[in-house]
Amino acid sequence: MPIPTPFHERTQPLCTSYRWKDWAGYCAVCSFDTSHEREYFAFRESAGLLDATPLYKYEVSGPDAAALLGRMMVRDVTKLKVGRVAYSCWCDDDGKVIDDGTVSRLAADHFRVTAADPTLHWLQALSRGLDVELEDSSARLAALALQGPTSRAILRDAGIDEIDSLKFFGVTRGTIRGIPVWISRTGYTGDLGYEVWVEREAAVDVWDALMAAGGRHGIEPAGLDALDVARIEAGFVLLGVDYFSSQKVVLESRKSTPLELGFGWMVDLERGNFIGRDAIAAEQKRGSIWQLVGLEVSWVELEQLYASFNLPPSLPATARRDALPVYDEAGHQVGQATSHTWSPLLKKYLALASVRRGFEAKGTKLQIEHTVEYERRKVTATVAPIPFFDPERKRKP
C-alpha cells in the first residue's frame, strides 16, 4: 500500500477529485480537480507545483564519486562542473538501458543522482574498490517540481536571489523562509521550470512558501495527469511505459539501447571505458534495430473516421499508455506507439513510438491503430521531430 509523502497534509485537502495513484510506493495525485486541464495549462501558462518526492534520489560522495558515475553513466559526468546537472541514462554490459535520470554535481566530491527505479544496488555493485560513500536519500529528501513560465518569478518572490543567474541545467543552494534548499533548473515538462529539494521535516513550510509566493503568479498544484501530457509534448520517454529496464524484463526484445531511445547524443565513445561502451560502439557500426520517434496523428482522418460512424471525433481525456500497433503503408506492423495524447497547446494528437529502422525519417507516413465503436481501424500518423514543443523560455538566461 502506498504511503503519504511529506506534502500529503497539504495535497490531500486540495485533491477534491480523490484521484490518486501509486508512484514508487507513495500516494501521488493524478489530478486535483476532476479534469487535469487547468493543471496542464498552469504548466504552460503560469506555474504548476507538483510533488516529486517519489523520485529515487542518491547521494554519491567521496574522492572517487566522479569516477564511479563516470563508469556508470553513458554520458561523461566526470567533467561536469560544480553547480551543473546532466541528464543521462545508464546501461548494463550489453549496452541495454537500465534507467535514466539526472546527475547533479553539488560539490567537487558530491553528486546527486535521481532515478525512476531503485538504484542503490547498482551503485553499490559499481562502487566496489572505490573510495565513495553512498546514501539513499529518497526518503530523507522531499522534492517539488515548479514548472511553467512564471516559475522563476515565484522563486524570486519566495526569496531565492540566485534564481536569475541559474542557468538551464544549473543547480544551486538557496533558502526559502530560512530553510536551506537545493534548486535545480530541471524538470519533466520541457518548459521553464525548477525542482526544489528539501529535508522532509521542512517540506510543508516550503510548499506553503511557494504557494504564497505563487498566488500572484497563477500557481496551481498539479498532478501526474497534467505532467504526462506535458512530458509527451516535450518528447521525454518514461521508464516502464516507453521503454523497460533491462534489469526487469524477461524478453531480450523488450530491452532498449541508448541509440534506439534517442539518447545517442549523450554517448561519448572516445572517452575511457563505461558500462555498455563496447556494445554501444558495435551497435553504432551495425545500426540500431529500433528508433524512438514522434508521431502526429492525422486529425482530418480521425474526423473522417468518426464521421463514418456518424460520431463527432472523440479522444481520451488524458494521456494514454496503452500501446498501439503502428503499421507501414502496406499494412505491415513496424512498431508501436507507447504514449499518446491530445496536445491542447499544439492542437495535435501526438504519440511517442518505437519503429523499425527505415521508418524513422521525418515525414514518413505510417498508420496507427485507432478503435471506434469496438472496431479497430487505422489512421495516418506522420513521423515528426521531438520535442514536439520546445519553448525558447526553457533555456533562456
Place this chain on the structure above:
Amino acid sequence: MSDLRGGRYDAIVVGAGHNGLVCAAYLAKAGRKVLVLERRHQVGGATTTEEIHPGFKFSCCSYVVSLLRPWIIRDLELPRHGYEVLPLEATLTPFPDGRYLLRDSDPERTRRSIAQFSPRDAEVYKRFGQQMAELGRLIKPLIDQPAPDPLSRDPRELLRIARLGKQIRGEGDAWLFANVKMMTMSAVDFLSEWFECEQLIAPMAISGIIGTFLGIRSPGTAYVLLHHYMGEIDGSFRAWGLPKGGTGAIAQAIASSARALGVEIRTEAPVAHLLMQNGRAAGVVLANGDEIRARAVISGLDPHRTFLHLVGEEHLDPEIAQQVRRFKMRGSSGKVNLALDALPELTCRPDYGPHLQGGITIAPSIDYLERAYDDAKYGAFSRQPFMDVLIPSLTDPTVAPPGKHVMSIFVQYAPYHLKEGAADWPNQREAFGDAVIDTLSEYMPNLKSLILHRQVLTPWDLEQIYGLTEGNIFHGELSLEQLAFLRPMAGWSRYRTPVRNLWMCASGTHPGGGIMGVPGALCAQAMLGKRAV
C-alpha cells in the same frame, strides 16, 4: 507605377479584421498577391488586445473564442503562429439571495449545483446538452459551407438543397420538429419546455439574445441558442476558450500566418472609397488620396459600410441600397473593461478557486432580463443590465502584472439609438459605466475599491473606434431573417456583391459574426472557384 497598371495586386482586402486576414491568407495560399488595408494602427478589428492601462491588456471587444473553425486553424497553421486557447469551462451565476449556480466541466458537481434549485432540472440538464450538441452537429455542416440558396436557378445548387433536405429528413421528424420549434420560439419558451427553475433558464436564455436587439421572450431567439452548442475547441465539442494574450492574439496569429504566405498588410491606411470604373470596382482610394488598383476588391467591413460608404449610393441600384439600409444593425451591447488592483470577492462565494476562472453571468431571473430589455426598448441603457463577466488574468497571467487583474464585462442592453439620439452616448457613457459597476457591486461589494482603470465602450464608441456600424457586434443582427441565404441580402449570400469585382468576406455574410473565420475562408474559396482572382 505598377500600382496603376493593376498588375501588382490580384486582390485588395479592405479591413484587417480576423475575417479579412483569413480571406487574404487563403488567397495568398493559392498563390495570389494580396494587399490588406487597415484603418487602425493595428490589425484585428473587434478581435483585439490593447494595453489601455500600462501593464493591463484588455480584450477590448470580443473576449472568448469558440467558433473559430478547426480546419481554418489547421490550414493556416495557427498554433505555429502563436494561437493558444486556454480552457474556460465554468459558468457561475450568483443570485441576490446569496445563493449561486455553478456549471462546470464536472457533470456531477453541476448536477448537485442545479439540484439546489430543482432536482428534476438537474437530471434533465445533461440530456438537454446532449440533444443540443446533436442538433448543433447536424447544423454544423451548414456553417462550414456557403449557405444553400433556394433562390438560385443553378441546377447544381438545387441538387445540393435536395440532398440536404434528404439528409435532414433522414434524421427523422423529431429533428424537424425541434428545428421548426427553435426557429419560431423564444429562448425562454424553448427552455421552459425542458426546465422548470428560472435560476437555470435565465442564464441559459442569454445565448439567445447576445448581440441582438431582442428580448429573451422574443420569437426566434431559441434558434440563436444553438450557436452556443456549436462551439468547438480542440476538435471536440466544448463550450468556450480563452485565447492566450487576449483575442487580439488570434488576429496576430492569423496576420503572422498571412504574412508568411506573402500577404502585405498596411495599417493606418484607411480606405476612403472604392475606385469605380464603368460600374465595376477597379481598386481603392485611400483617405490620403492614393489610388491602388487590383483585379478584385474584398470588403471586410459590414454591409452598411461596404455599400453606403465604400461604394456609395450613387453607384448602387436603388433597390439594393434599400435592401442594405433595411439590414438591421442596431447594436445593443457595450463593454466595460477594468484594471483591478486585486481579485474582487464574491459575496456568494468569497473563497479563491476555479469557480472564478470561468464566466460570471449576471442574469438572476427572467424578469430581470426582460426588465433590462424594457429599458432598451424605450431608448435607454439597462439600469440593471445582463452581464457576462470574466477575469482572464486568472488563467492567463500575461495580461496583467503579477497579483493584479483584468476584468472584462460584456453588457447588454445598451441600445445604439438612445432616446436622445446616438450622438448623446458620450454624455451618457460614464452613467452607463456607473450602472454596470453599481449592479456588479451588489455581487462583489469590494469591486469599486479595486478599480485602477475603467474603460467604457458604448455602441457609439464601438462604431467610432472599431468601425462597427451602429455598434453591432456581429456586423448585423444574427436574427433568422438575416441568416444563411438572406445574409447580407437575398440573392447575394455567396460573398459576391451586386458591384462587379467587389466581394464581401466579413461577419455580415454567411455564417455570420463571432470569431469564426468562416466568412473569410469561404469568400476566398468562392473567389478562387469563380476565377475572380
